[in-house]
Amino acid sequence: MPRSRLKKRVPRARKGFMRRFVKRNTGLELRVRRLLFAMGYRYRLHTDLPGTPDVAFPRRRIAVFMHGCFWHQHGCSLCRQPKSNLKYWGPKFERNKQRDYAAYRALRALGWKVVIVWECEKNDARLRTRLQETLGAP
């Protein structure tokens, strides 16, 4: 294969790689939103709160973030460090983390409670229990 072709393949591969994670995160949001709705909760989307939480309950003052384990470096088995390009990923992860913490702090300062749902929380029954305990009665 000519060298020019090989070079072209790298960015395309990374694009696909990133898209995969973005997609998965969207799947998580849809799943949790469906779960919340089925439980009888009514929430707001697209608020202008710090960090733009995925779901917000203004009356209860509870903000819910749904985090992909890889992007937000949960520390679970789903977020193994990428083996290559650590120089690229390391600072990126650190920025994500700092941005997350800043948003949580800002929300708490405004009197909001922050709830994080992680991608690895695959068990619906367990997640339902946890949400109900945190959010209170629908």
Ligand SMILES: [Zn+2]
């Ligand atoms: Zn996780």
